[in-house]
Amino acid sequence: MGFRFFVAWKLDRREITMRIVHTDRVRDLVESLFRRAATDLPVDVESALLRAGDAEKGEMGRAILGELVENERIARREGIPICQDCGLAVLFMEVGQEVCFEGPGLMSAIDEGVRRAYVGGFLRKMSVQDPLYERKNTGDNTPAIVHSTIVPGEGLKLIAVPRGMGSENASGIEMLRPGDGEEGVVRSVLQTVGRLGANACPPLVVGVGIGANFEGAPLLAKRALLRSLGSRNPDPRYADLELRLLGQVNDLGIGPAGYGGTVTAMDVHVEFAPTHLAGLPVAVNLSCHACRHAEGSI
Secondary structure, eight states: OOEEEEEEEEETTEEEEEEEEEHHHHHHHHHHHHHHHHHOOOHHHHHHHHHHHHHOOSHHHHHHHHHHHHHHHHHHHHTOOSSSOOOEEEEEEEEETTEEEESSOHHHHHHHHHHIIIIITTOOOOOBSOTTTTOOBOSSOOSOEEEEEEESSSOEEEEEEEEOHHHHHTOEEEEEOGGGHHHHHHHHHHHHHHHHGGGGOSSEEEEEEEEEOTTHHHHHHHHHTTSOTTOOOSSHHHHHHHHHHHHHHHTTOOOGGGSOOSOSEEEEEEEEEEEOTTOEEEEEEEEOSSOOOEEEEO
16 A cells, blocks of 8 residues: 655755555556556547547448447447457556655566456457567567656556557658748648558547657657547647648548548647757657547556
């Protein structure tokens, strides 16, 4: 159990309080979240699918969307995976600066949670140890891909994100020049979606990351997928850009499952960060209709 204790030294004449969290609790939460993410679609995503069914003008598209909704409901009811591609185990972790871990190593505990979820939950293992030559399956979907940030406080927040490769293979990054501006960003997003978006099991959720650098922009794009569908960026300029991109992506006509239609994307989310004065990185991370993720805290 987590609890507070007083450290036996002072800093700037103040006593420091820390909260201890045993890594077994992290392990158990990781297992629970990946099991839930694989079988239980978030409420906002299911609602977006229903809205897409109402908005789709094509008869085939409406039929496909109805089947997708039924698939999600069966998965939840039966406790079986939404998709046969149970994805790589991606974990976003926000660690309060007043948290101290005890027990087995944190990364080992996270991998053990993933192992228990995928082996014990009978989820398909998608991870191979050597990406180029032997490509031998690790057998338990480890190691996890962990993105951690330190935040104020004594909380610990985890978001489990199973990421299938159909969506990842359709994603991309482009290092634009500052002079390319908004039109360059729009062009880059539309080219990325138009190139392989039909293979990513639309209707899509499109995450766009603008700024940072070569590794930062894709992470912004992936984080953008975790926002509640229908939410807008708090900066009105980027909120307008999201709506513009959503309209133009849907004008591509790719449609549900790539068979044509008026709903190619359920939403487009844009996240941005400071960047170098000579650069304008733009990354696009696509998610299939099952934008799987599950969140929990300790």
